[in-house]
Amino acid sequence: MKIYDRRFGQQGIPIVPMLDILTILLIFFIVHTEFKRQVSVLKLDVPQTQHLAGTQGDKNSILLEVGEDGSLGFNGRLIPDSQLGSAVRELLQQNPQARIQVSAAGGASMSRFVEVLDTLTAAGLEVEEVPVRIDYRP
Numbered sequence: 210m211k212i213y214d215r216r217f218g219q220q221g222i223p224i225v226p227m228l229d230i231l232t233i234l235l236i237f238f239i240v241h242t243e244f245k246r247q248v249s250v251l252k253l254d255v256p257q258t259q260h261l262a263g264t265q266g267d268k269n270s271i272l273l274e275v276g277e278d279g280s281l282g283f284n285g286r287l288i289p290d291s292q293l294g295s296a297v298r299e300l301l302q303q304n305p306q307a308r309i310q311v312s313a314a315g316g317a318s319m320s321r322f323v324e325v326l327d328t329l330t331a332a333g334l335e336v337e338e339v340p341v342r343i344d345y346r347p
Contacts, residue, residue: 271309275325277316297332312342
């Protein structure tokens with residue numbers, strides 16, 4: 210009776226083919242990272258806009274403008290900061306379908322813009338529904 214058979218004595222995982230595959234993968238990743246270029250500056254040419262004369266828009270559309278100096282223009286007239294909330298509330302009471310659009314000059318400070326949005330929120334508007342346009346002029 211034979212207890213030990215030589216065919217079944219050496220069982221295990223063949224490591225040499227796995228080392229070959231790992232070597233090939235290592236070479237691939239080294240070559241791949243060597244040819245990768247780093248982009249430090251992204252140059253974009255921003256298109257310039259021109260305002261065209263147009264017809265009168267929708268009477269339910271009201272424009273709130275924030276100037277570079279922080280001044281406020283509401284529906285074509287300058288108003289002080291203290292009257293913005295009451296003007297918006299009055300407008301919404303007279304015309305509940307009115308939509309306010311905010312237009313900020315490119316030089317206006319962000320803190321001033323946030324103050325205007327806070328005032329609109331306090332007046333009862335949902336800020337997520339207010340379209341915003343920032344005019345950038347170099």
